[in-house]
Amino acid sequence: MARVSQEHLDARRRQILNGAALCFARNGFHATSMQDVLKEVDLSAGAVYRYFSGKEELIGAIVAEVLETVRDVQECAARESPPPLPDVLIPRVLAQLREVKPGTLGNGEWVFPRLMIQVWTETLRNDELSALMTAGYVKVRAAWANLVESYKVAGLMPEDVDADAMARTMIALAQGFAAQVAVFGAASPEVLRDGLRALMSMGEPRVRP
Template sequence: MYPVPRVSPEHLAARRRQIVDAARRCFLREGFHRTTMQDVIAEAGLSVGAVYRYFPSKADLISAIAEEAVGGAEAVLDEVRHREPPPPLAEALDRALAYVETQLGDDGVLRIAVQVWGEAQRDRALATLVAGKYDHVRGYLAALVRRAQDTGEVAADADPDAVASAMLALILGWLLQQLLTGRPDRATYIAGVRALLTP
């Protein structure tokens, strides 16, 4: 009997990437709800077993796609959070929106966001996943707010979680406007935010 060859981590990662990319293309083309696992399997050009080995369901695929998008945002916010001196909140927000902008192309993962939000209204597991991802981002924003309190930019008695929730709404609001209308551009939006924040 011949030994079974070991599959390298690189090969496993490449196969996983192949499936996630295929799913993203399907979701963008047909929508999350209309895309089936068979569609993803055909798009990836792999066997049923190969795809299900990595992703047993569409929700698992969405989780992987969301993890990438949110992971990128968290990396940006973490870098901003550790800057010395801490940047003003409007600058931190601009940096977050710059990342969002990179994910808004025709094949950008954030084009799937609205579909996921809609599906989350009827799928409790997906709703839990989405809430968890946004809670995590809110945590990074709250850390930025606490630093802003240390510098006096935000009142010491302000609730960091409440301010972070408002900042998250500003990020998601710009994302939604971009997806639906293609405007305003980032600089115009940030100028509006600065005007709101200036006493």
């Protein structure tokens, strides 16, 4: 029997994760069965269970992958000289997530924002997922804070800026924009970029004559 290559195994795992993410985004975790996932990816139960024991493990793998992607983007950005400003970086994060979690629903809607809302809701009732999210969030927040330190080194902001406070704010911007897309419909990353640039352009009020 021919040995299955690692490339093939990785591609099959990616196929399952993408199909499961699409199912979860479409109908939610609890309304989605493993049979729905099998139908979506057009694989046998044995083929899928070789990689994942069930829905809980699929959800955990999707969440871990998203958090790792965000952290990687931040760590790479911190090594750039000068590091990209938030109006460039936050849309870049969303664009990278689009590549990692591709696919659209029937109306052309990108799956990630809806999936994010589903994960948040599930986290409130699933202690294991909550622990995974909390651990991942701490790492992501540290990566953003490290980026803020890079801004300071590059002379882009004062030394006394609270790096963690800014990290939390940048995360909130990305999450909030994704939540808007999930609830109110598609908006391009350029909208977020332009809004951030407008905010960043604010200065001291001019004295009227």
